[in-house]
Amino acid sequence: AMMLSxxxxxxxxEVTDDDxxxxxxxxxxxxxxxxxxIFKEARDNVTRAGMGTTMTAAxxxxxxxxxxxxxxxxxxVWRKGKFTQVTRDQSLVNQLLESGHxxxxxxxxxxxxxxxxxxxxxQEDVEVLLSxxxxxxxxxxxxxxDGLTGVVTDEELAAVMASSDDMDEVCRILIEMARAGGGPDxxxxxxxxxxxxxxxxxxxxxxxSYERWRLDEPDEPSSMTLDETPPSPSCTPSTLxxxxxxxxxxxxxxxxxxxxxxxxxxxxxxxxxxxxxxxxPSSCRRQPTKAP
Numbered sequence: 001a002m003m004l005s006x007x008x009x010x011x012x013x014e015v016t017d018d019d020x021x022x023x024x025x026x027x028x029x030x031x032x033x034x035x036x037x038i039f040k041e042a043r044d045n046v047t048r049a050g051m052g053t054t055m056t057a058a059x060x061x062x063x064x065x066x067x068x069x070x071x072x073x074x075x076x077v078w079r080k081g082k083f084t085q086v087t088r089d090q091s092l093v094n095q096l097l098e099s100g101h102x103x104x105x106x107x108x109x110x111x112x113x114x115x116x117x118x119x120x121x122x123q124e125d126v127e128v129l130l131s132x133x134x135x136x137x138x139x140x141x142x143x144x145x146d147g148l149t150g151v152v153t154d155e156e157l158a159a160v161m162a163s164s165d166d167m168d169e170v171c172r173i174l175i176e177m178a179r180a181g182g183g184p185d186x187x188x189x190x191x192x193x194x195x196x197x198x199x200x201x202x203x204x205x206x207x208x209s210y211e212r213w214r215l216d217e218p219d220e221p222s223s224m225t226l227d228e229t230p231p232s233p234s235c236t237p238s239t240l241x242x243x244x245x246x247x248x249x250x251x252x253x254x255x256x257x258x259x260x261x262x263x264x265x266x267x268x269x270x271x272x273x274x275x276x277x278x279x280x281p282s283s284c285r286r287q288p289t290k291a292p
Contacts, residue, residue: 020061024130024215027059027068031120031128035070038121052121056087056143063199065141066213069129071119073188074149076157077133077208078140083158084208086133089146090118130213135194136202140167145188148174151181167191 034055042051054071065086067075072089088094092115096102102110118127133141140161149157152174160173171189178187 020064020066020132021215023059023061024066024068024132024213027057027066028128028130028215031055031057031068031070032126035120035126036124039124042121052119054116054145055120058141058143060135063135065133065135067131067133069131070126071116073143073145075131075141075143076154076161078142078158078161079136079208080138080202081158081162082208083154083161084210085154086131086208086210088129088131088210088212089116090127090129091116130215131211132213133208133211135199136206137195137199138202139194139199140170141192141194142170142174143190144174145186147183147185147187148178148189150184152177161191165193167193 038052042048054073055068056070056073056075057068058075059066059068065077067087069075069087070090072091072094073087074085074089075087076083076085078084088098091113093102093107093110093113095117096110097104097107107113120126142157142161156177157174160170160177163173164170170191174189174191175187
């Protein structure tokens with residue numbers, strides 16, 4: 001366990017801090033510290049060279065969930081029958097989708113969907129995205145890797161989340177569904193149900209959506225500059241202009257580099273693989289082991 005000193009997480013002098021912001025800074029710094037430790041271990045230990053991992057962490061404080069995101073693992077909230085993703089994938093396909101360069105249908109078959117923009121341990125610095133959700137009575141939250149979301153649709157996820165009050169059973173069903181879909185990569189699922197008298201009941205007027213929390217960040221994000229000509233769904237990373245970049249940069253982590261053709265998936269212990277490799281789980285093992 002890492003000690004979290006108050007001095008390390010002190011807010012900028014012009015910022016008025018509160019408990020929620022302080023916890024968010026600690027969560028973000030914990031992700032940065034984890035990145036440094038994985039990066040150093042991979043650099044110093046040849047048997048672990050190239051290891052890395054995506055991360056989604058949720059911290060619950062009073063009536064709020066504070067979420068830290070690196071890569072393309074995800075957090076969803078189910079509320080009164082509506083299922084909402086409250087993180088944003090740091091991936092090439094999602095950046096092209098949000099910029100309007102490809103459609104949602106094209107994104108499903110995007111050749112380079114395994115390319116992510118951030119991961120813990122791959123670069124010395126990492127961009128950690130913060131978001132926050134005001135929890136309501138009856139909310140159900142699921143945190144998962146794309147070993148689940150790559151083979152189980154949001155509609156299927158929502159149906160399972162609504163099917164039982166037993167979150168252990170929900171996790172079991174979702175993992176079995178991902179395995180039945182081929183289990184192309186690491187499958188991790190955490191689910192929680194929130195019931196408390198201190199939580200307000202949800203109202204019809206409330207709209208749950210992704211809200212990026214730019215804590216101590218500039219109002220406008222810095223991002224990669226895309227070519228003016230929209231790329232085709234089979235475009236390669238080289239079709240992106242070098243342009244202005246933040247700490248986000250194109251990367252295919254080593255544990256994903258050897259196989260292509262997956263649709264946003266991660267498997268239980270093996271590399272993403274195309275249809276021809278599906279029957280041979282050992283054909284695309286990570287090189288080396290992905291960090292836990």
